[in-house]
Amino acid sequence: MTSLSLLSASSLSVPTRLDPIQLFIDADIVVQLVMAGLLLASIWCWTIIVSFSMRIAGVKRRSSHFEEEFWDSENPEQLLVGKRKKDNPSARVAVAGLNELRKSTEAKAQPIDRDGIRQRVALAMEGQVAEEADRLADRLNFLATTGSVAPFVGLFGTVWGIMNSFFQIGSQQNSSLAVVAPGISEALFATAIGLFAAIPAVIAYNRFGHRVNSFESRLQRFADRVQAQISRELEGA
Template sequence: MGGLELGASESLMNPMTLFLQADIVVKIVMVGLLLASIWTWAIIVSHGRKIGQMRKKSERFERDFWRADDIDRFYDARGGEEVPAARVFSAGLSEWRRSTKNGTIDRPGTRQRLATAMGAAVASEMDKLTDRLNILATVGSVAPFVGLFGTVWGIMRAFTDIAGQASTSLDVVAPGIAEALFATALGLFAAIPAVIAYNRLTHGLNRLEARLTRYADGLHATLSHELEAER
């Protein structure tokens, strides 16, 4: 008897069995949470790799820039690279060339336009890199409540079975309760990685933004010195 009870318990704990025995509403909740989890991991992997690559490329670009002897020559050779730091550099030098191509130079206005152009470039790059991170935040905050909805619905079904069979034995109650708790587990399974990844990726993006801002400030100072030398 003990062996039969153990086998029944193991069968009840099988995720596929729990899914197949669940009510249609709970099934929809489970499928939605599984899809949200898959989507979350796809974003985590793709964006984590993308942010890491952009950070390394930007660091390499900055290092090469500060070693360059001629800014104009460096711009002609490297200004078109698909790197956040390169786009900030390109925005700054393009504005520099527009502002200094005439004989009369408005130095205060040029400094302001340089700061605006590079600040806008930094903001644009961060907007591109933060795309879809709001999905992680949404999944992290909503998935537990979706799982809780499945739990409540499963418990309601369990009580309905109790009322219908006029019995409170575990054979009647256990399936509905197990399905309900499984929905909660799926909600946490989707939410926890999303929250952790969102915090980690946001931290990485904040570091990259700070680095780009420092680079833009350094480039602004360099171009300001060049501006003082212009006659």
């Protein structure tokens, strides 16, 4: 085989673009574990992102529908019976307030302590609002953890890969790019996967955190209106 054919064959074997799958296959076992863990974290993050987007949209829709019916109804307590209050934060907030009102007015003490009842109703609804916000944001902590930790995990894989590349230089006594470049590419790929997992997680966490806070404020405004209505009824009692 001539030197020209050898050069032609070697040029055909040189990759013309990055192949992520091949980089993963050729990487050291430690780097592979880092990449696999980051990919699993990224998949779980996107699962949370999609499911939370659908969940909060449905919760807002159901809460809006309930609140409209609640204020238009002549007998709001009938709306709180049965399945209507299930998976409906606004309904659960109203139930908390009305239940506390019923317990307080059923007490034997006379005369009725209107100020005490108002305070207990307010506390009951505020506690329920906080519980609804915590329940809605339950799985968002994983996004925050991934966003803060994933780059460092990827960096660990990169450091390990570069250390392995320097080991190859020493064992082969050859410092040419042909020896070093593949290991460094695999190592840097771990950092890239870490950023791929972290960036969407941070963006989603900040965005969803804002939406949870906004929804919590909306529930608190609804609770304030219910409390005002209860206060008017107590004054007329």
